[in-house]
Amino acid sequence: MAQNSETYNNFRIAVPTEYKNVFSHFYFAENQSNETITKTLLPSYQTILIFNFGTKALLNSEQNTQIEIDKCIILGTIRKAFDYLLPPQSKILVANFENDAFYRFFGNVSLAKNLPINPDELLNENCFTSLWYELNKIDNVDSQVNYILEFCKPYLQPRDKIAEQLINFTEQSLNPIKAIASDNNQTARNIQIKQKQYFGYSAKEINRYQRFLKAIKYIENIASKASKEDWFSIINDCGYYDQSQLINDFKYYLNLSPTKYLKFQQDICSPVN
The missing domain is CATH 2.60.120.10 (Jelly Rolls)
Incomplete structure (x- = not known):
C-alpha cells in the first residue's frame, strides 16, 4: 500500500x-x-x-x-x-x-x-x-x-477461441492478425474486426501503445538512475522512426513532451523530502 x-x-x-x-x-x-x-x-x-x-x-x-x-x-x-x-x-x-x-x-x-x-x-x-x-x-x-x-x-461468458489465440500469440516474427487468420481459414479483415470487438482496440493501436510504454519504461529507468537522457538510443531501442514520432506519441497519450515527462519523473523520484 x-x-x-x-x-x-x-x-x-x-x-x-x-x-x-x-x-x-x-x-x-x-x-x-x-x-x-x-x-x-x-x-x-x-x-x-x-x-x-x-x-x-x-x-x-x-x-x-x-x-x-x-x-x-x-x-x-x-x-x-x-x-x-x-x-x-x-x-x-x-x-x-x-x-x-x-x-x-x-x-x-x-x-x-x-x-x-x-x-x-x-x-x-x-x-x-x-x-x-x-x-x-x-x-x-x-x-x-x-x-x-x-x-x-x-x-462472465467463456472466452472466444479467436480471443484466446490473440492473447496467447507470442511469435514476434509473424503478424498475429495474418497468422491467426490463416490458422482459422478466415480473412485478415475478419480477425481485425474480432480484435476490435473483443478488446476495444485494433492491433495497430495496441502496437503503438506498447511502443510508447517501452519508451516510458526507458525514461523512468533514466530518471531512477539520475542518468543523462540519450534520445537517439530511446528512439532506436523503442522502434521509433525519429524524434518527431516519439514526441507525437507523448503528446498524444499524455499531452506532454518527453522532456517534460522526464522532468516530472525526476521530480517524483527525488530523495529530497
Whole structure:
C-alpha cells in the first residue's frame, strides 16, 4: 500500500490467480483531507469500472468539462491521460478489466472513447446499482473486492477461441492478425474486426501503445538512475522512426513532451523530502 499523506490513501489490490484473466488489479483511493486532490490517470488501454463512495468524485473529460461519478460508471478503453478530482471525504474503488474481460461481461456493446456510462444501461437492469448498495455496507476494501469477484461469476461468458489465440500469440516474427487468420481459414479483415470487438482496440493501436510504454519504461529507468537522457538510443531501442514520432506519441497519450515527462519523473523520484 502506498500512503501519500496522513489524509490521502491510495493503493493497488492484487486479484487471486483464478481471476487474472478477468481483472489486472483493483485500485482504491480516499481523500480524508479538507482540500480537493487532483490526480492524473495515465492511459492503460483497459476498460475500467469505478465505484464511488462518499462525496462524488469528478472526471475531467477531453472536452474540458467535469463529469460527476455518482455510484458507479464504466469508462471505455483509456487511450489518453486525463485528470480526476477527489473532493474531501470521497472514496473510489476501481476494477481494471483485463484483455477481453469487458466483452465477456457485457457482450458486443459499443463504448465511446473516454465517455463514462452507467453499467446498468448496458445490461438494461439495475444489478450494478444493487451491487453498489451491497458494497457500501462493507467497510473493508479487501472484502469489497472479494464481493465483486463473487458477484461477477454468473455474468462472465467463456472466452472466444479467436480471443484466446490473440492473447496467447507470442511469435514476434509473424503478424498475429495474418497468422491467426490463416490458422482459422478466415480473412485478415475478419480477425481485425474480432480484435476490435473483443478488446476495444485494433492491433495497430495496441502496437503503438506498447511502443510508447517501452519508451516510458526507458525514461523512468533514466530518471531512477539520475542518468543523462540519450534520445537517439530511446528512439532506436523503442522502434521509433525519429524524434518527431516519439514526441507525437507523448503528446498524444499524455499531452506532454518527453522532456517534460522526464522532468516530472525526476521530480517524483527525488530523495529530497
